[in-house]
Amino acid sequence: MMEFSGHGLVCEIGFSMPDVEGWMHTTVSLKAPSFEGGFSCTIEVEEWKGFVQVLRKLDSTAGEKADAVWVNMEENIEFSFSANPRGALEISYRFSPDCFSLGPTLSGTFEADQTFLRRWITEAEAVLSRDH
Template identity: 30%
Template sequence: MKFLVLGDKTKLEIEVLQRNYPNSRDYWDANWIASRIHLEIPGYTAHFEADLRTNELKEFVDELRDMNEALKGTATLKNLDDYIHLTGTMNSLGKIIWNLETRFPAGDSAKLSCTFTSDQSYLRILIDEVDAVLEAYPVVGKVR
């Protein structure tokens, strides 16, 4: 399962491989997912594995949905371990300006940052792709 954020000469692909703790029912353990991040920008290609969380994807897709309905706003995918921080803001012309920062390995490590744009007409596809990932890997439990 994967989703793509596409823009001018930019491709960010996040592939979810599996749950890290598939037998857990605990919110803090069960929602970790092993993922593969692939980024292509002019002059650079990055490819690394990252542990993300399903609740991070859920918050991101909810914000994408709000942005798509209002045709304005911001959506952010922020990872607890700082592997990825992606923020998209829609301007008045329907363009989404994406600010992306990736780190590998997690923590104080190599950082790659870029900014790119995409058209709002692409949002529905992105929302559907993230929804499909969350259907396969739903958020488990609740914060206590």
């Protein structure tokens, strides 16, 4: 389970063990201002490694301006990060139970400071380090 949250969003993402092809059944639970809901999708192990790399890149640029984007292959989850030199992160998000072009989406922004990155990295890496 990974909790990805800040001022304006609480997102909990749960993962099954990967199947033989590396796909993890994923549950997403969301709480945003005036909204609460959830959905299921799939995320492939290699693409989750890409998410960890995005978080690490942002963490390595602490004190600098940096931008990064991560979207899963099935287009259910998108995070767009913008870090400023003062240590603030503004994160835009999109979520959809279907791919973005086929169904309803929840989108918005939330804020966190760069100190959150270490916890997010640890939780995201823990998904990858489970016994397979």
